[in-house]
Amino acid sequence: MSTSVHDLKTLVLSFHPAVAIETVEEERVEGLLREVAADLSMPLYEWTLTQGLTQAGDDLLHRTTAEPRALLQHLQGLTLEAVFHLKDFARHLEEPAVVRQLRDVLRAYTRTRSTLVITGARLRFPPDVDSEVVHYDLCLPGPEELLAVVSAVVGSLCRDRRPPPRSALDQVVRALCGLTLNQARQVVARVLIDDGALRPDDLPRILDHKARLLGGDGLLEIYPAADNRFELGGFGRLKQWLGRARVGWSAEAKELNLSPPKGILLAGVQGCGKSLAAKCIARQWRLPLLKLDAGRLYDKYVGESEKNLRRAIAVAESMAPSLLWIDEIEKAFGAAREGAGDGGVSQRIFATLLSWLQEKRAEVFVVATANDVFGLPPELLRKGRFDELFFVDLPDLQEREAIFRIHLRNRRQDPEAFERMALVEASAGMSGAEIEQAVIGALYRALHEGRPLTTELVLDEIRQTVPLSVTRSEDIERLRTLARERFVPVR
Helix, strand or coil: CCHHHHHHHHHHHCCCCEEEEECCCHHHHHHHHHHHHHHHCCCEEEEECCCEEEECCCCCEEHHHCCHHHHHHHHHHCCCCCEEEEECCHHHCCCHHHHHHHHHHHHHHCCCCCEEEEEECCCCCCHHHHCCCEECCCCCCCHHHHHHHHHHHHHHHCCCCCCCCHHHHHHHHHHHCCCCHHHHHHHHHHHHHHHCCCCHHHHHHHHHHHHHHHCCCCCEEEECHHHCCCCCCCCHHHHHHHHHHHHHHCHHHHHCCCCCCCEEEEEECCCCCHHHHHHHHHHHHCCCEEEECHHHHCCCCCCHHHHHHHHHHHHHHHCCCEEEEECCHHHHHCHHHHCCCCCCHHHHHHHHHHHHHHHCCCCEEEEEEECCHHHCCHHHHCECCECEEEEECCCCHHHHHHHHHHHHHHCCCCHHHCCHHHHHHHCCCCCHHHHHHHHHHHHHHHHHHCCCCCHHHHHHHHHCCCCHHHHCHHHHHHHHHHHHHHCEECC
16 A cells, blocks of 8 residues: 555545645546545545536536535535545635535534545635645655556557566666656656667656656756766865765665765855755765755745745655755745745745754755855754755865866866966966856857967966956955854865
8 A cells, every 4th residue: 555545544534524635646646546445445426617526437427516516515415425536626715605615514524534635736725614624745656656657658658569677667667756647657658659669778868858847847957867977176075074974875874773964055155166066966976966946936826935845855855865956045045034024935935944954864965055154044054954064165276276177178178288287376266167267268269269279378368357256355254254163164
Protein backbone atom coordinates (compact mmCIF):
# COMPACT_ATOMS: atom_id res chain seq x y z
CA MET A 1 0.00 0.00 0.00
CA SER A 2 1.41 3.41 -0.99
CA THR A 3 1.78 6.23 1.54
CA SER A 4 -0.88 8.30 -0.22
CA VAL A 5 -3.43 5.47 -0.09
CA HIS A 6 -2.69 4.91 3.60
CA ASP A 7 -3.07 8.63 4.40
CA LEU A 8 -6.36 8.98 2.54
CA LYS A 9 -7.70 5.80 4.09
CA THR A 10 -6.82 7.17 7.55
CA LEU A 11 -8.66 10.43 6.84
CA VAL A 12 -11.81 8.54 5.83
CA LEU A 13 -11.66 6.31 8.91
CA SER A 14 -11.14 9.39 11.10
CA PHE A 15 -14.61 10.77 10.20
CA HIS A 16 -13.31 13.77 8.27
CA PRO A 17 -16.30 14.95 6.20
CA ALA A 18 -14.26 16.68 3.48
CA VAL A 19 -10.73 16.35 2.11
CA ALA A 20 -9.33 18.90 -0.35
CA ILE A 21 -6.55 17.86 -2.73
CA GLU A 22 -5.09 20.67 -4.82
CA THR A 23 -3.54 18.96 -7.82
CA VAL A 24 -3.55 18.73 -11.59
CA GLU A 25 -3.21 14.93 -11.33
CA GLU A 26 -6.93 14.16 -11.39
CA GLU A 27 -6.38 10.74 -12.97
CA ARG A 28 -3.92 9.82 -10.24
CA VAL A 29 -6.37 10.81 -7.51
CA GLU A 30 -9.00 8.61 -9.17
CA GLY A 31 -6.65 5.64 -8.95
CA LEU A 32 -5.81 6.32 -5.29
CA LEU A 33 -9.48 6.65 -4.34
CA ARG A 34 -10.33 3.39 -6.09
CA GLU A 35 -7.74 1.66 -3.89
CA VAL A 36 -9.07 3.38 -0.76
CA ALA A 37 -12.67 2.44 -1.55
CA ALA A 38 -11.69 -1.16 -2.30
CA ASP A 39 -9.72 -1.50 0.95
CA LEU A 40 -12.63 -0.09 2.97
CA SER A 41 -15.31 -1.96 0.96
CA MET A 42 -17.06 1.35 0.32
CA PRO A 43 -18.66 2.53 -2.94
CA LEU A 44 -16.92 5.33 -4.82
CA TYR A 45 -18.88 8.02 -6.65
CA GLU A 46 -17.57 10.75 -8.94
CA TRP A 47 -19.15 14.09 -9.79
CA THR A 48 -18.52 16.58 -12.58
CA LEU A 49 -20.57 19.56 -13.72
CA THR A 50 -21.06 17.95 -17.13
CA GLN A 51 -21.94 14.39 -16.11
CA GLY A 52 -23.48 14.73 -12.68
CA LEU A 53 -22.99 11.99 -10.08
CA THR A 54 -21.89 8.55 -11.26
CA GLN A 55 -20.61 5.48 -9.52
CA ALA A 56 -17.02 4.70 -10.47
CA GLY A 57 -16.98 2.04 -13.17
CA ASP A 58 -20.71 2.42 -13.85
CA ASP A 59 -22.11 4.14 -16.95
CA LEU A 60 -25.36 5.01 -15.18
CA LEU A 61 -25.66 8.81 -15.00
CA HIS A 62 -27.56 10.87 -12.42
CA ARG A 63 -27.89 14.01 -14.53
CA THR A 64 -30.35 15.52 -12.06
CA THR A 65 -27.38 16.08 -9.76
CA ALA A 66 -25.29 18.01 -12.28
CA GLU A 67 -26.25 21.32 -10.68
CA PRO A 68 -24.05 21.86 -7.55
CA ARG A 69 -26.84 22.62 -5.07
CA ALA A 70 -28.95 19.73 -6.36
CA LEU A 71 -25.95 17.46 -5.85
CA LEU A 72 -25.54 18.54 -2.23
CA GLN A 73 -29.25 18.08 -1.51
CA HIS A 74 -29.01 14.58 -2.98
CA LEU A 75 -25.92 13.74 -0.88
CA GLN A 76 -27.57 14.96 2.30
CA GLY A 77 -30.47 12.60 1.73
CA LEU A 78 -28.34 9.48 1.15
CA THR A 79 -28.11 6.90 3.91
CA LEU A 80 -25.22 4.83 2.55
CA GLU A 81 -21.60 5.47 3.52
CA ALA A 82 -19.41 6.21 0.49
CA VAL A 83 -16.50 8.23 -0.87
CA PHE A 84 -17.60 11.06 -3.17
CA HIS A 85 -15.01 12.53 -5.52
CA LEU A 86 -16.15 16.05 -6.51
CA LYS A 87 -14.10 17.45 -9.39
CA ASP A 88 -13.62 21.22 -9.72
CA PHE A 89 -16.36 21.77 -7.13
CA ALA A 90 -14.69 24.58 -5.17
CA ARG A 91 -15.28 27.11 -7.95
CA HIS A 92 -19.06 26.80 -7.36
CA LEU A 93 -18.82 28.04 -3.78
CA GLU A 94 -19.43 31.68 -4.67
CA GLU A 95 -23.19 31.26 -4.18
CA PRO A 96 -24.34 31.60 -0.54
CA ALA A 97 -27.01 28.90 -1.01
CA VAL A 98 -24.40 26.37 -2.22
CA VAL A 99 -22.11 27.22 0.69
CA ARG A 100 -24.93 26.79 3.22
CA GLN A 101 -25.96 23.49 1.66
CA LEU A 102 -22.37 22.22 1.74
CA ARG A 103 -22.05 23.10 5.43
CA ASP A 104 -25.22 21.12 6.14
CA VAL A 105 -23.76 18.09 4.32
CA LEU A 106 -20.46 18.36 6.18
CA ARG A 107 -22.25 18.53 9.52
CA ALA A 108 -24.20 15.37 8.66
CA TYR A 109 -21.07 13.55 7.46
CA THR A 110 -19.14 14.18 10.70
CA ARG A 111 -21.24 11.34 12.17
CA THR A 112 -20.54 8.88 9.36
CA ARG A 113 -17.59 7.61 7.33
CA SER A 114 -18.92 9.28 4.19
CA THR A 115 -16.28 11.65 2.83
CA LEU A 116 -16.24 14.32 0.15
CA VAL A 117 -12.92 14.47 -1.71
CA ILE A 118 -12.73 17.80 -3.54
CA THR A 119 -10.03 18.19 -6.19
CA GLY A 120 -8.89 20.93 -8.56
CA ALA A 121 -5.82 22.72 -9.82
CA ARG A 122 -6.46 25.68 -7.52
CA LEU A 123 -8.87 25.43 -4.59
CA ARG A 124 -10.45 28.40 -2.82
CA PHE A 125 -12.92 27.90 0.04
CA PRO A 126 -14.96 30.46 1.98
CA PRO A 127 -13.60 30.81 5.55
CA ASP A 128 -16.62 29.16 7.16
CA VAL A 129 -16.14 26.09 4.92
CA ASP A 130 -12.34 26.04 4.96
CA SER A 131 -12.29 25.44 8.72
CA GLU A 132 -14.15 22.14 8.20
CA VAL A 133 -12.02 20.88 5.30
CA VAL A 134 -8.79 18.89 5.66
CA HIS A 135 -6.21 19.95 3.09
CA TYR A 136 -4.13 17.00 1.93
CA ASP A 137 -0.85 17.60 0.09
CA LEU A 138 -0.51 14.93 -2.56
CA CYS A 139 3.19 14.13 -2.79
CA LEU A 140 4.83 13.59 -6.16
CA PRO A 141 4.65 10.00 -7.43
CA GLY A 142 7.23 7.58 -6.10
CA PRO A 143 9.29 4.98 -7.96
CA GLU A 144 6.56 2.31 -7.91
CA GLU A 145 3.96 4.58 -9.51
CA LEU A 146 6.44 5.85 -12.07
CA LEU A 147 7.54 2.31 -12.93
CA ALA A 148 3.92 1.32 -13.58
CA VAL A 149 3.48 4.27 -15.95
CA VAL A 150 6.76 3.59 -17.78
CA SER A 151 5.88 -0.09 -18.17
CA ALA A 152 2.43 0.76 -19.54
CA VAL A 153 3.80 3.24 -22.10
CA VAL A 154 6.57 0.84 -23.15
CA GLY A 155 4.02 -1.95 -23.57
CA SER A 156 1.86 0.14 -25.90
CA LEU A 157 4.49 2.01 -27.94
CA CYS A 158 7.69 -0.04 -27.93
CA ARG A 159 8.35 -1.60 -31.35
CA ASP A 160 10.79 -4.10 -29.88
CA ARG A 161 8.78 -7.00 -28.51
CA ARG A 162 11.44 -7.71 -25.94
CA PRO A 163 10.83 -5.44 -22.93
CA PRO A 164 13.79 -3.40 -21.63
CA PRO A 165 15.70 -5.01 -18.76
CA ARG A 166 14.66 -4.02 -15.25
CA SER A 167 17.97 -2.19 -14.72
CA ALA A 168 17.21 0.08 -17.71
CA LEU A 169 13.68 0.74 -16.44
CA ASP A 170 15.05 1.63 -13.00
CA GLN A 171 17.40 4.18 -14.60
CA VAL A 172 14.51 5.74 -16.49
CA VAL A 173 12.37 5.87 -13.35
CA ARG A 174 15.22 7.53 -11.48
CA ALA A 175 15.50 10.15 -14.23
CA LEU A 176 11.74 10.83 -14.11
CA CYS A 177 11.58 11.52 -10.35
CA GLY A 178 10.19 14.99 -9.72
CA LEU A 179 7.54 14.80 -12.47
CA THR A 180 3.83 14.11 -12.24
CA LEU A 181 2.53 10.85 -13.70
CA ASN A 182 1.15 12.60 -16.75
CA GLN A 183 4.43 14.46 -17.34
CA ALA A 184 6.37 11.19 -17.00
CA ARG A 185 3.99 9.51 -19.46
CA GLN A 186 4.51 12.33 -21.98
CA VAL A 187 8.32 12.23 -21.68
CA VAL A 188 8.56 8.46 -22.16
CA ALA A 189 6.08 8.56 -25.04
CA ARG A 190 8.12 11.23 -26.85
CA VAL A 191 11.28 9.15 -26.57
CA LEU A 192 9.54 5.97 -27.75
CA ILE A 193 7.85 7.69 -30.68
CA ASP A 194 11.24 8.96 -31.88
CA ASP A 195 12.99 5.58 -32.15
CA GLY A 196 10.53 2.93 -30.98
CA ALA A 197 12.73 1.72 -28.13
CA LEU A 198 13.79 2.67 -24.62
CA ARG A 199 17.52 2.34 -23.98
CA PRO A 200 20.06 3.72 -21.47
CA ASP A 201 21.36 6.15 -24.10
CA ASP A 202 17.91 7.79 -24.08
CA LEU A 203 18.55 9.18 -20.58
CA PRO A 204 20.06 12.51 -21.78
CA ARG A 205 16.93 13.19 -23.85
CA ILE A 206 14.69 12.23 -20.94
CA LEU A 207 16.58 14.61 -18.64
CA ASP A 208 16.39 17.35 -21.26
CA HIS A 209 12.60 16.99 -21.54
CA LYS A 210 12.37 16.92 -17.76
CA ALA A 211 14.42 20.11 -17.40
CA ARG A 212 12.07 21.87 -19.82
CA LEU A 213 8.98 20.74 -17.92
CA LEU A 214 10.31 21.70 -14.50
CA GLY A 215 11.53 25.05 -15.77
CA GLY A 216 8.27 25.86 -17.49
CA ASP A 217 6.92 28.04 -14.66
CA GLY A 218 10.28 29.67 -13.93
CA LEU A 219 10.30 28.53 -10.30
CA LEU A 220 12.99 25.86 -10.66
CA GLU A 221 15.80 25.41 -13.15
CA ILE A 222 17.40 21.99 -13.38
CA TYR A 223 20.98 21.17 -14.30
CA PRO A 224 21.34 17.39 -14.86
CA ALA A 225 24.50 15.93 -13.30
CA ALA A 226 25.72 14.65 -16.67
CA ASP A 227 25.65 18.19 -18.16
CA ASN A 228 27.51 19.86 -15.30
CA ARG A 229 31.04 20.74 -16.46
CA PHE A 230 31.74 23.82 -14.35
CA GLU A 231 35.18 24.37 -12.82
CA LEU A 232 36.15 26.30 -9.69
CA GLY A 233 39.53 27.94 -9.11
CA GLY A 234 40.74 28.21 -5.50
CA PHE A 235 38.35 27.76 -2.55
CA GLY A 236 40.78 25.31 -0.93
CA ARG A 237 39.22 25.29 2.55
CA LEU A 238 35.71 24.84 1.13
CA LYS A 239 36.90 21.92 -0.99
CA GLN A 240 38.49 20.29 2.07
CA TRP A 241 35.23 20.70 4.01
CA LEU A 242 33.25 19.21 1.14
CA GLY A 243 35.61 16.25 1.02
CA ARG A 244 34.89 15.51 4.68
CA ALA A 245 31.16 16.21 4.41
CA ARG A 246 30.78 13.84 1.49
CA VAL A 247 31.24 10.82 3.76
CA GLY A 248 27.89 11.77 5.31
CA TRP A 249 26.21 10.23 2.26
CA SER A 250 27.95 6.87 2.77
CA ALA A 251 26.49 3.63 4.11
CA GLU A 252 29.05 3.71 6.93
CA ALA A 253 27.69 7.06 8.11
CA LYS A 254 24.14 5.68 8.12
CA GLU A 255 25.26 2.74 10.26
CA LEU A 256 26.56 5.28 12.82
CA ASN A 257 23.23 7.17 12.71
CA LEU A 258 24.92 10.17 11.10
CA SER A 259 22.60 12.34 9.02
CA PRO A 260 23.72 13.48 5.57
CA PRO A 261 25.03 17.07 5.43
CA LYS A 262 22.24 19.66 5.37
CA GLY A 263 23.88 22.44 3.42
CA ILE A 264 26.01 25.58 3.49
CA LEU A 265 25.57 29.33 3.17
CA LEU A 266 28.02 31.13 0.89
CA ALA A 267 28.14 34.89 1.49
CA GLY A 268 30.57 37.52 0.34
CA VAL A 269 31.76 39.82 -2.38
CA GLN A 270 29.69 39.92 -5.54
CA GLY A 271 31.11 38.11 -8.57
CA CYS A 272 33.64 36.03 -6.65
CA GLY A 273 32.35 32.54 -7.40
CA LYS A 274 29.49 31.77 -5.02
CA SER A 275 27.12 30.68 -7.78
CA LEU A 276 29.91 28.79 -9.52
CA ALA A 277 30.68 26.99 -6.26
CA ALA A 278 27.09 25.70 -6.06
CA LYS A 279 27.39 24.26 -9.56
CA CYS A 280 30.79 22.72 -8.84
CA ILE A 281 29.58 21.04 -5.63
CA ALA A 282 26.83 19.35 -7.63
CA ARG A 283 29.39 18.28 -10.20
CA GLN A 284 31.83 16.91 -7.62
CA TRP A 285 29.10 14.96 -5.81
CA ARG A 286 27.37 13.89 -9.06
CA LEU A 287 24.02 15.31 -7.93
CA PRO A 288 21.26 16.89 -10.01
CA LEU A 289 21.27 20.63 -9.37
CA LEU A 290 18.01 22.54 -8.91
CA LYS A 291 18.23 26.32 -8.86
CA LEU A 292 15.38 28.03 -7.03
CA ASP A 293 14.49 31.47 -8.34
CA ALA A 294 13.42 32.74 -4.93
CA GLY A 295 11.97 35.93 -6.36
CA ARG A 296 9.31 33.92 -8.21
CA LEU A 297 7.99 32.39 -4.99
CA TYR A 298 5.73 35.35 -4.35
CA ASP A 299 2.19 35.23 -5.69
CA LYS A 300 -0.63 37.76 -5.41
CA TYR A 301 -3.07 35.14 -4.10
CA VAL A 302 -3.23 34.39 -0.39
CA GLY A 303 -1.38 31.19 0.50
CA GLU A 304 0.07 30.64 -2.99
CA SER A 305 3.56 31.87 -2.10
CA GLU A 306 3.92 29.28 0.65
CA LYS A 307 2.59 26.61 -1.72
CA ASN A 308 5.20 27.59 -4.31
CA LEU A 309 7.98 27.02 -1.78
CA ARG A 310 6.51 23.70 -0.66
CA ARG A 311 6.20 22.62 -4.29
CA ALA A 312 9.86 23.46 -4.96
CA ILE A 313 10.88 21.53 -1.85
CA ALA A 314 8.72 18.56 -2.90
CA VAL A 315 10.45 18.40 -6.30
CA ALA A 316 13.90 18.58 -4.69
CA GLU A 317 12.99 15.81 -2.23
CA SER A 318 11.50 13.61 -4.94
CA MET A 319 14.83 13.83 -6.81
CA ALA A 320 16.94 13.11 -3.72
CA PRO A 321 19.83 12.81 -3.41
CA SER A 322 19.94 16.26 -4.98
CA LEU A 323 21.33 19.76 -4.50
CA LEU A 324 18.99 22.73 -4.09
CA TRP A 325 20.65 26.05 -4.84
CA ILE A 326 18.86 29.14 -3.47
CA ASP A 327 20.50 32.05 -5.27
CA GLU A 328 20.60 35.52 -3.65
CA ILE A 329 18.60 34.27 -0.70
CA GLU A 330 18.49 37.71 0.91
CA LYS A 331 16.25 39.03 -1.89
CA ALA A 332 13.54 36.52 -1.10
CA PHE A 333 13.78 36.27 2.69
CA GLY A 334 15.46 39.51 3.72
CA ALA A 335 12.05 41.20 4.01
CA ALA A 336 11.22 38.86 6.90
CA ARG A 337 13.93 40.60 8.97
CA GLU A 338 12.07 43.91 9.22
CA GLY A 339 8.53 42.63 8.68
CA ALA A 340 7.50 43.81 5.24
CA GLY A 341 4.05 45.29 4.71
CA ASP A 342 2.85 42.25 2.75
CA GLY A 343 0.36 40.79 5.18
CA GLY A 344 2.97 38.52 6.74
CA VAL A 345 3.71 36.59 3.50
CA SER A 346 7.50 37.06 3.80
CA GLN A 347 7.52 35.86 7.38
CA ARG A 348 5.35 32.82 6.63
CA ILE A 349 7.56 31.78 3.70
CA PHE A 350 10.65 32.32 5.82
CA ALA A 351 9.17 30.24 8.66
CA THR A 352 8.42 27.42 6.19
CA LEU A 353 12.02 27.47 4.94
CA LEU A 354 13.51 27.54 8.46
CA SER A 355 11.36 24.63 9.59
CA TRP A 356 12.35 22.56 6.57
CA LEU A 357 16.07 23.36 6.94
CA GLN A 358 15.93 22.34 10.58
CA GLU A 359 13.84 19.18 10.26
CA LYS A 360 14.40 17.86 6.73
CA ARG A 361 15.14 14.16 6.41
CA ALA A 362 15.42 13.82 2.63
CA GLU A 363 18.93 13.81 1.17
CA VAL A 364 18.77 17.33 -0.24
CA PHE A 365 21.94 19.39 0.16
CA VAL A 366 21.12 23.11 0.22
CA VAL A 367 23.54 25.75 -1.05
CA ALA A 368 22.33 29.28 -0.33
CA THR A 369 24.23 32.24 -1.76
CA ALA A 370 24.02 35.84 -0.56
CA ASN A 371 25.66 39.12 -1.52
CA ASP A 372 24.11 41.27 1.20
CA VAL A 373 24.72 39.48 4.49
CA PHE A 374 23.30 42.42 6.43
CA GLY A 375 19.90 41.84 4.81
CA LEU A 376 19.64 38.27 6.13
CA PRO A 377 17.46 37.51 9.17
CA PRO A 378 19.66 36.41 12.13
CA GLU A 379 17.68 33.15 12.45
CA LEU A 380 19.12 32.03 9.13
CA LEU A 381 22.69 32.38 10.42
CA ARG A 382 22.19 30.17 13.47
CA LYS A 383 24.06 26.86 13.50
CA GLY A 384 21.69 24.01 12.78
CA ARG A 385 20.09 25.66 9.78
CA PHE A 386 23.28 25.11 7.76
CA ASP A 387 26.26 22.90 8.51
CA GLU A 388 28.66 25.78 7.88
CA LEU A 389 28.73 29.46 6.92
CA PHE A 390 31.44 30.41 4.43
CA PHE A 391 32.72 33.84 3.40
CA VAL A 392 33.90 34.39 -0.18
CA ASP A 393 36.43 37.21 -0.49
CA LEU A 394 38.20 38.60 -3.54
CA PRO A 395 40.52 35.99 -5.10
CA ASP A 396 44.15 35.95 -3.98
CA LEU A 397 47.16 35.68 -6.29
CA GLN A 398 47.04 31.88 -6.71
CA GLU A 399 43.29 31.90 -7.28
CA ARG A 400 43.53 34.64 -9.89
CA GLU A 401 46.12 32.55 -11.76
CA ALA A 402 43.77 29.55 -11.67
CA ILE A 403 40.86 31.71 -12.86
CA PHE A 404 42.86 32.99 -15.83
CA ARG A 405 43.78 29.40 -16.74
CA ILE A 406 40.15 28.27 -16.65
CA HIS A 407 38.75 31.11 -18.75
CA LEU A 408 41.54 31.04 -21.31
CA ARG A 409 41.22 27.26 -21.68
CA ASN A 410 37.41 27.47 -21.92
CA ARG A 411 37.81 29.79 -24.91
CA ARG A 412 40.29 27.57 -26.74
CA GLN A 413 43.38 29.54 -25.73
CA ASP A 414 46.61 27.96 -24.48
CA PRO A 415 47.29 29.39 -20.99
CA GLU A 416 51.01 28.65 -21.42
CA ALA A 417 51.18 31.14 -24.30
CA PHE A 418 50.40 34.08 -21.96
CA GLU A 419 52.46 35.91 -19.35
CA ARG A 420 50.18 34.83 -16.57
CA MET A 421 52.11 36.46 -13.74
CA ALA A 422 51.76 39.83 -15.45
CA LEU A 423 48.01 39.22 -15.75
CA VAL A 424 47.75 38.05 -12.14
CA GLU A 425 49.58 41.08 -10.75
CA ALA A 426 47.62 43.53 -12.90
CA SER A 427 44.28 42.05 -11.81
CA ALA A 428 44.82 42.56 -8.06
CA GLY A 429 41.51 43.56 -6.47
CA MET A 430 39.40 42.12 -9.30
CA SER A 431 36.68 39.53 -8.81
CA GLY A 432 36.47 36.30 -10.76
CA ALA A 433 33.59 37.71 -12.84
CA GLU A 434 35.65 40.82 -13.67
CA ILE A 435 38.59 38.66 -14.75
CA GLU A 436 36.32 36.62 -17.00
CA GLN A 437 34.95 39.77 -18.61
CA ALA A 438 38.48 41.05 -19.22
CA VAL A 439 39.32 37.85 -21.12
CA ILE A 440 36.04 38.04 -23.09
CA GLY A 441 36.52 41.73 -23.90
CA ALA A 442 40.07 41.11 -25.13
CA LEU A 443 38.86 38.23 -27.32
CA TYR A 444 36.21 40.45 -28.93
CA ARG A 445 38.86 43.03 -29.70
CA ALA A 446 41.20 40.39 -31.14
CA LEU A 447 38.45 39.06 -33.41
CA HIS A 448 37.52 42.57 -34.52
CA GLU A 449 41.15 43.41 -35.38
CA GLY A 450 41.77 40.03 -36.99
CA ARG A 451 44.70 39.01 -34.80
CA PRO A 452 45.34 36.40 -32.08
CA LEU A 453 44.70 37.06 -28.43
CA THR A 454 47.80 38.31 -26.60
CA THR A 455 48.80 39.16 -23.06
CA GLU A 456 48.84 42.87 -23.94
CA LEU A 457 45.25 42.81 -25.17
CA VAL A 458 44.08 41.26 -21.90
CA LEU A 459 46.16 43.77 -19.92
CA ASP A 460 44.51 46.63 -21.82
CA GLU A 461 41.08 45.33 -20.80
CA ILE A 462 42.22 45.03 -17.18
CA ARG A 463 43.50 48.63 -17.17
CA GLN A 464 40.12 49.88 -18.42
CA THR A 465 38.24 48.03 -15.66
CA VAL A 466 37.31 49.81 -12.43
CA PRO A 467 36.77 46.86 -10.08
CA LEU A 468 34.08 46.56 -7.44
CA SER A 469 36.82 46.64 -4.78
CA VAL A 470 37.37 50.29 -5.72
CA THR A 471 33.81 51.48 -6.33
CA ARG A 472 32.45 49.78 -3.20
CA SER A 473 35.53 49.52 -0.99
CA GLU A 474 33.67 50.55 2.19
CA ASP A 475 30.93 47.93 1.71
CA ILE A 476 33.52 45.21 1.11
CA GLU A 477 35.47 46.15 4.23
CA ARG A 478 32.25 46.09 6.24
CA LEU A 479 31.54 42.60 4.91
CA ARG A 480 35.02 41.44 5.88
CA THR A 481 34.60 42.77 9.42
CA LEU A 482 31.38 40.79 9.88
CA ALA A 483 32.90 37.69 8.27
CA ARG A 484 35.77 37.58 10.76
CA GLU A 485 33.22 37.13 13.55
CA ARG A 486 30.78 34.59 12.08
CA PHE A 487 32.04 32.99 8.85
CA VAL A 488 34.70 30.53 7.76
CA PRO A 489 36.85 31.73 4.83
CA VAL A 490 36.62 29.56 1.71
CA ARG A 491 40.42 29.57 1.35
